[in-house]
Amino acid sequence: MVTESAQERWRRLYDAASIRPGKFATMSGIPLAPVYGPSDAEFPGLYPYTRGVHASMYRTKLWTMRMFAGFGTAKDTNARFREIIRSGGTGLSTAFDMPTLLGLDSDDPMSLGEVGRCGVAIDSLADVRDLFAGIDLGTITTSMTINSPAAVMLALFVAQAEESGVARERLGGTLQNDILKEYQAQKEFVFPPRQSMRLVRDTITFTAAEMPKWNSVSVSGYHIREAGSTAAEELSFTLANGFAYVELAGQGGLGVDAVAPRLSFFFNAHIDFFEEIAKYRAARRLWAKWMKEHYSATDERSWQLRFHTQTAGVSLTAQQPEINIARTAIEALAGVLGGTQSLHTNSMDEALALPSEKAARIALRTQQIIAHETNVTNVADPLGGSWFIEELTDEMEREAEVIFAQISKMGEGSMLEGCIRGIEENWFQGRIADSAYELERSFNSGERVVVGVNEFLEGNDDNDLETLRISNEDERKQLARLKEVRHDRDDEQVRRALERLSREASEPDVNLMPALIDAAKTYATVGEMMKALEGVFGRHVEVPSL
């Protein structure tokens, strides 16, 4: 029997794929192959997927240009959503405000000054109804960037969909729901780690059983990098967290092939161009190997690491903000050459304020230039086979394996336990802070140049960029709305629903999703549901360390 070469297997997959119309040639007419390499090389669409998860990559479908938005009241964001849908968008990405992200109601004293500022304020089912008014949740996919109260937000979302006549089986979308990186990096935590992980387990098992089109966790390295980690730390901590969720789902009775295909990933695109590309390639290879070899996954979809990319907020400068357009373009190109499935490009003014409409439009245009003008979408993994990129990819993989071994050791063989103990012992947080400090020192010493910051300062006095101004009007409107909700609902029903939630929270084997959905339907607020859980779970306090 003659065995098929990798190239032949790739060809078979490529020929079976639907290819978007267009001529695949250079600007001057030189025809281009879908991928290059010797017949025994690694190929896209084939294990271990170093060169991409699809055989045809961007010849079938460009990446999704998923721009993250949310501000003010639910009604304001709804108007923005409808505009996105009118202009052909098929996916929504919701940014919540800080109180919502921390499970606080808008009228909590700690919410003062934060309501509707960094995203949309959601207090109850009434707000979720406003947020999705006139939008068919059965046809659009919805991404919700929320973590500590992720289970609560999922419950509100399901309650709203069912109220509008859409069964939960039909709901498609993604919940970020990656609580581990909150303790490690982003620091929007509420409950202690182990109690939080119980909620993640409940959402994973609930969506696996009842919401077949739902991605339960978006495992996020973005925030780890933004908090100051190196590329190898971002890569390894993120994948280790992914392994932890696979093990967690296993404790909930789900096999690896029932959970892994529903995990997606989210990485940073920083300014070191080749290192980032090597990072994405290593991420795919490592995930495939670990899923197949360590976790015995047999479904190919479990091996395939799909990811969203966002350009690096921390690389933007407040000085000469217009030059951030150039930084973002270079970072976005790294994401595309690295084979990302979706991309958010930052706006030039984000070191100064939330993005203005014009700045956000330029950021989207930057993606469109890469997609439609540069011709980089014709050939999969165009840098594959470069001695430099291949060596850097291998080095990323080696560094990540060293860190995996450290995490596994902390957990005595369990990645789940290693990730939790690493958090409890400040191991992740300490490493990230050390890396951030080292990098900052290299800027201060001048060893690393940042244009406009420590070199090339002419032009720093031009401060004529118009930035977005946000008034306190939305906070006032949201408080009035919440008061109305509290007045109109049946308090006795709310009390009973919250009582049930507390009772079930104290039974570790009960899945809390049904109790949360019922509570959502009584107009219990996000803050009330979170307080009921906190009564049982307690609150996480990070020991301040420098």
Next chain:
Amino acid sequence: MSVRVLVAKVGLDGHDRGVKVVARLLRDAGMEVVYTGLFQTPETVATAAIQEDVDVVGLSMLSGAHMTLAPLVVEALRERGSDIPVVLGGIVPPHDLDELKDLGVAAVFGPGASADEIVSAITGIVAASS
């Protein structure tokens, strides 16, 4: 006597990269630094600043709530009879700078402020206020 600084995160903003890096840079410059940890209120910061007998309070804010919260920290200190100066670092739009000064914030450091710049500004502010 070395300068004593309280660095603080007020409100719900969890971005702690900047506050930790700046704290270490201030230590490198010979200052004594106390860090409050996350999710503080203006009252807890004012109380801690007075108890720790610091020369200056440094707030780190990246969520856009600085116009509400930074003046409340100044107010909480003054209500307690303290004139400890308050400085602010983070994401602050240029159009907010004048109003923050009027509300009693002694200095604002944007992204990209160098260690030297922060250290010399704090040293100057402490010298002027003592």
